[in-house]
Every structure is written in structure tokens, then in C-alpha cells.
Amino acid sequence: MQIKLQNLxxxxxxxxxVDGISLTIPSNTIFGIIGKSGxxxxxxxxxxxxxxxxxxxxxxxEDTRIDNLKRDDLIAxxxxxxxxxxxxxxxxxxTAGENIAYPMEIQKMNKTDISKRVKELLKLVDLEGREDxxxxxxxxxxxQRIAIARALSIKPDILFCDEATSALDPQxxxxxxxxxxxxxxxxxxxxxxxxxxxxxxRDACEDVAVLDEGKVVEYGKVVDLFSNPQxxxxxEFLANLVDESSQVDDIIRWSEGGLYTLRFKxxxxxxxxxxxxxxxxxVEFNIRGGGVQNVENLHIGTLLCDISGDKxxxxxxxxxxxEYGIVVEEN
Amino acid sequence: xxxxxxxxxxxxxxxxQMVVLSTIFSLLLGLPLGILLCITASEQQGGIIxxxxxxxxxxxxxxxxxxxxxxxxxxxxxxxxxxxxxxSIGTTAAIVPLSIAAAPFVARVIESALKEVDPGVxxxxxxxxxxxxxxxxxxxxxxxxxxxxxxxxxxxxNLIGYSAMAGAIGGGGLGDLAIRYGYQRFRGDVxxxxxxxxxxxxxxxxxxxxxxxxRLMEKR
Numbered sequence: 001m002q003i004k005l006q007n008l009x010x011x012x013x014x015x016x017x018v019d020g021i022s023l024t025i026p027s028n029t030i031f032g033i034i035g036k037s038g039x040x041x042x043x044x045x046x047x048x049x050x051x052x053x054x055x056x057x058x059x060x061x062e063d064t065r066i067d068n069l070k071r072d073d074l075i076a077x078x079x080x081x082x083x084x085x086x087x088x089x090x091x092x093x094x095t096a097g098e099n100i101a102y103p104m105e106i107q108k109m110n111k112t113d114i115s116k117r118v119k120e121l122l123k124l125v126d127l128e129g130r131e132d133x134x135x136x137x138x139x140x141x142x143x144q145r146i147a148i149a150r151a152l153s154i155k156p157d158i159l160f161c162d163e164a165t166s167a168l169d170p171q172x173x174x175x176x177x178x179x180x181x182x183x184x185x186x187x188x189x190x191x192x193x194x195x196x197x198x199x200x201x202r203d204a205c206e207d208v209a210v211l212d213e214g215k216v217v218e219y220g221k222v223v224d225l226f227s228n229p230q231x232x233x234x235x236e237f238l239a240n241l242v243d244e245s246s247q248v249d250d251i252i253r254w255s256e257g258g259l260y261t262l263r264f265k266x267x268x269x270x271x272x273x274x275x276x277x278x279x280x281x282x283v284e285f286n287i288r289g290g291g292v293q294n295v296e297n298l299h300i301g302t303l304l305c306d307i308s309g310d311k312x313x314x315x316x317x318x319x320x321x322x323e324y325g326i327v328v329e330e331n
Numbered sequence: 332x333x334x335x336x337x338x339x340x341x342x343x344x345x346x347x348q349m350v351v352l353s354t355i356f357s358l359l360l361g362l363p364l365g366i367l368l369c370i371t372a373s374e375q376q377g378g379i380i381x382x383x384x385x386x387x388x389x390x391x392x393x394x395x396x397x398x399x400x401x402x403x404x405x406x407x408x409x410x411x412x413x414x415x416x417x418x419s420i421g422t423t424a425a426i427v428p429l430s431i432a433a434a435p436f437v438a439r440v441i442e443s444a445l446k447e448v449d450p451g452v453x454x455x456x457x458x459x460x461x462x463x464x465x466x467x468x469x470x471x472x473x474x475x476x477x478x479x480x481x482x483x484x485x486x487x488x489n490l491i492g493y494s495a496m497a498g499a500i501g502g503g504g505l506g507d508l509a510i511r512y513g514y515q516r517f518r519g520d521v522x523x524x525x526x527x528x529x530x531x532x533x534x535x536x537x538x539x540x541x542x543x544x545x546r547l548m549e550k551r
Binding site for chain 2: 037051075077079080081083090092093094102103105106134144151154160191199
């Protein structure tokens, strides 16, 4: 469902939280809206999701104007959109399954249909069999999955994600984003993702609008924005982009052992050093594990390996590796 | 000894009557008021139907009633008992002032319990298209249930205390017994027995209330 905003304005006293925003959010995509705190993104999502009325301007879902609806129509409209939040906002008085059932309950769906749909949704979000779990027993990622299931229970056309991953760690964020991408395709949803994290935009969105002081300052395909940012706000966001790989410090191991740790810095990563040394000195490298880390724009490759061969040759090989600038640590 | 037992037993039954009935009536009066106070509060305070004037007016009335010393309120309200029940003496008559005196307290207790509910959760319910009534009875009340039960426990304990005071001005019950026999006729044994029964009642209500709250919290 396409969303069209025309010159939206909303102020609180002297604060122009949303100050003349016009935007077209295409149907069937994941659209990012990024901005610093105070840029007006939360107000904007409250306006589009009909939780709050705008002072000025118009909002259309396809061709239907939705910003001036009467109370009953407003409630009917809200029942056709899904929304998830930074703090999950699940009902602690209900179990996971009862949470998912809530939107269907208030629409007076019959009980057997509800419980069938709850099971389907739990499966969709990978939490099969957890319907009786109290909310407090779930992890942050699981809570957000339940919240997603709850938002999708009434088969909405639009899903609003209001800082949906901001309270989650990078790994969980990734899995939630993957889930959102999956269901977006499966259900042909229009997803509007409000965030202050550029990595969320990079990993999940197709189009993005950058918000600053209540205005859209940049707008376009995510790829274009990343390759050719126009405004300082966008550049700042890109500069602060946290590269998750630098945070992932673990090394993938495929077998036990590994007497030596080799660290390759920057330039050496594309030279066939190991083969060279192996041929030169008649030793064999048995690689047990490895990984690449990004530290301050420098790629550092790490290999865990055993070196087999004549003892003297092995120590020569180690010396040779060090000559190449590789850090060799004996474990 | 036998006479003491009979006196205390019948007074206990009267007290229980007063407490149970006035709890029910004060809840009937206070619960809607508490809900009203919560939902008409400003949006920042989690109100779903903000209405500052109504909120102010009801809030003031509740405050005025709450600041009245109970004993004065009782005396003022006895004529009302006469109008409603045809009598201003005895256990039944005491129920009217007790309920009305406890209602504002109940209203505040309910209000503060409901305001503890995470505004984000209410917003989520709203975003899913809940009607106001659905938000009240499917979200606010269930979410606040542990605090509500704790608040009602407190109300009952207060009413046990109030009912003893009501005894002093002709309300019957354990307070009446303690004053008429224990104090005015120097029956120390009656005084002690009455006080012990009141203590036991309070303790039982507190323990049961705490258990219920714990049970509710366990499932979350």
C-alpha cells in the first residue's frame, strides 16, 4: 500500500516537530526514515499511523485520505495497520500467545480461528510452542518476535517499526531485520522503519528519507545515499556507521588444535604468503580456524594453524612469516 | 467466659458485615472514579481521553473528602443513612458513611495503580485499534491487577480500622464492644479480646492479599 504525505505539520507549542514533510512511500518495500533524536521521526510515525492528528497537511493510503477520519473510522483504520516498538510494548498480563491474539480478540474473531492463527504466527517468527510462555521469560529478541507476530496477526497492509531494533544487540538486530525482510516479501507488506541507526537502513531498507529538524533533507535509494550523500546530516550518519564486523571478535573454528596464531595486517591479505613459505621450506600448514576483523578501516586476518614438518624448518618458517610482516604467536 | 465468647463472636460478625459490605460499596463508588481520574488525565500522564476540567473537578472532590477526619465525616453522613436506610444507628447504618468515606481513598488507589501501567503498552493497544472501553478492561485493568489487588487489600484494612471507629458512634461491631464494655464498664478482658480479633482480621487480610499479589506476579 502506497503512503503519500503532503506538507505535514505538527508542532507542540514553539517546537515544530514535523515541519512540512511531503513524502511518497512506495508500496511493497521497506522504507527507512532516519534521523537523530529530536529530528521529528517519532512524531512523524505517530502521525502516519493515525495515533496523533496533524495540524496541517494530508496523509493518503493509496487514494484514501486518512488524516481526517472520524473516531469509528479511525479505529477501523488502525485495525488495518501493524506497529512494533522499541520497548516491545507487550502485555505483561498475557502470555506470548495471548499477546498475539489480542488484535484479533478486539476485532471479535472467533476463538478457533484465533488459536489457529496464533500457531501459524508463532511458527512464522520461529517461536513454535511458546504460546504459554509468560512475557518476562522471553529474551529481547523473542519479545520483538512476539510483537511482530502480534502486529501481523490481523494481516495488515502496512507495518510501522518505531526504533524496533534500538533496544537489541547487533546480532539480535540482524536476526530481527532478516525476519522483517522475510515477512515483507511473504506478505507483500509496506514496511516503514523509523530508526537512528544507519546500519538498520543499510541492512534492511530499499529507500530512505533523512530527517532533520522536522524536515526531509535527503531522500532516495539507500544505495545512492551511501555512495553519494548530499547533506552533512547524512554524511554524519555514514561516518558514525558502526561496522558490526569489528564488534564480532570471534574466530570461526573448523577443527581442534592450532599451535600458532597468525595475524595478517592490511596489505598482506592478498598475497599467497602461506603457499610461498610452504613451497620454499617444505612445511605444511594445517589451518584450524580463521576470521577477518575490521579495526579502524584496517582489515586484520587471523588464522589458527598448525605447522608440520622438520622442527628446524618449522622455526625457519615462523621466522620467514615474521619477515613478511605477519604476527606469529605461539599458543 | 461464655458471655465474653458470645459478645465477641456477635461483634466480630457485625464487623465483618460492615467491612465486607462497605468494601463492596466503596469499590463500586471508587473504581469508576479511579478509572475516570486515570483516563481523563493529560496525555503525558497516560490519559486516553484527556479532559482536564473533569479531571480537576473530580480530583478536587476526592481530595476534599479524603482530607475530612473520618469521625466528622461519619457524623455528617448519618443523616444520609437515615434517608437511604431509614436508620442512623447500628451496623447497617454505618455502612453508608463507611463506603462513602472509603470511596475517595479507593479512587486514588485505583488511579495510581492504573497510572503505573506502561504508557507504551497503552499506546500499542491504541495503535491496534482498541476502543477506549477495550483499553480499560482488556489492558489497563489486567496490567494493573497486582497493584489493584494490593490497593484493595489496603482498603479493606483501612475499613477494618474505620469500622472500629464507627463503633464509637453507634455503629456496632468490635469497636463498639471495646468502647462500651472494655472502656466504659472497665472490662479489660473484652477490650483485649476485641483488639486481638481486630489484629487477627488485619493480619489475615494482609497475608491473603500478599499471597494473591504474589500469585499474580508469578504468572508474568
